[in-house]
Amino acid sequence: MTFSIVGYDPKEKEWGVAVQSKFLGVGAVVPFAKAGIGVVATQSYANTAYGPEAFQLFSEGKLAEEVIEMITSRDEDKDLRQVGVIDANGNAASFTGEKCYDWAGGIVGEHFAAQGNILVDEQTVQAMAKTFQETSGTLAERLLAALNAGQEAGGDSRGQQSAALLVVKEAGGYGGYNDRFIDLRVDDHPEPIKELIRVFGLQQLYFAPAKPDRMATIEGHVKEELVAHLRRHGYLELYVDEESIHKALTRYIHTENFEARELERGKIDLDVLDYMKKQ
Structure with a gap:
């Protein structure tokens, strides 16, 4: 019931995730990110323990593929889960359980993983992957462009409701006191991705430095x-x-x-x- 993309910018040292779902307040469930550690998107009967568990494994030096294997192998309901991760070095991995509702799957590429379930078809994740790779700009801009492309390609077969964008970087938060560089949510809206893009524009106006x-x-x-x-x-x-x-x-x-x-x-x-x- 969700599609998401996790991404990494090696130049700016930013980790991020963008997500949309026919689900109230998806930003409170799916995205996890920690600067210098990694990023996680947990969905499809989401296991929110995956976020903290993955961060612990990342901090121990485990790579993305290893983390996916470890967090799913000890989950009795792993066949219902879907998760995308990126580790501290930008390596990406994605997992889709065998019992996730069609269409469900993911694509992994350099510094990104796109995944979704209960989608119209595979074109949603294909569009996200293609757009992320071909779009220039900041990590946030590329994630939003990819999410929007996924929706335009079909998106969640049940419709739209909420969307979120989370990007972290060291001392990137307000006043430099934490790593929450961009943390935006649209919890209930008929066109949540378009609204999220509008709110992101305001966030840039208020908090980005003058050009x-x-x-x-x-x-x-x-x-x-x-x-x-x-x-x-x-x-x-x-x-x-x-x-x-x-x-x-x-x-x-x-x-x-x-x-x-x-x-x-x-x-x-x-x-x-x-x-x-x-x-």
Whole structure:
């Protein structure tokens, strides 16, 4: 009743999983990931003990294929399970039990494993694998593109309900205090993957650093637009000087939680200005 893809980015040292299911809150059940250790997607009568068990084995130096064999061999109901894993070195493996409901199966490639059950047909995992391999961008972008391609190819034969994206990297979480680089869930929605992609766009807007080519000096046309929209949103009075603009913009940024996009005095991230215009 689920399809997922686990992936690894060797350059950025990121591990991640994207998943969709005709199931409420799939993000609370399927994805497990730990920076420097590995990633797990457990589904089809999911055994959530697979996550912690796999992490323990990964930390002992076991490889993906070994871990799959070990965690399933001691599970009496392994024939009902499906699981995809990637170890600390990016090796991937996937397992589909013999009693998983058709269509069920998976594809393993370099730094990814795509798997699903109760699918329309095998084209869902084929589309995920192909898209992940051919798509450029960040690990999160590639995982989402693959998940969306899987849905477009057929997806879960029962329909859609929830989706999730989890990506970890060392000190990648908020404030650098944990490894939860991206952790997003859509628990109940008629088109959960499209909604997850929309929410991911917001996550990038709020928390990704400003791009150099989107940093602008507050002058000329940029200044005119900024002043107009700060006034429209009630942050700036009629009297305008450099100090009042700076204070108004700072107040706006802190109110809207754009601290990650805050630049030095006299500059603005144009993505923030674009968001301001659309409000």
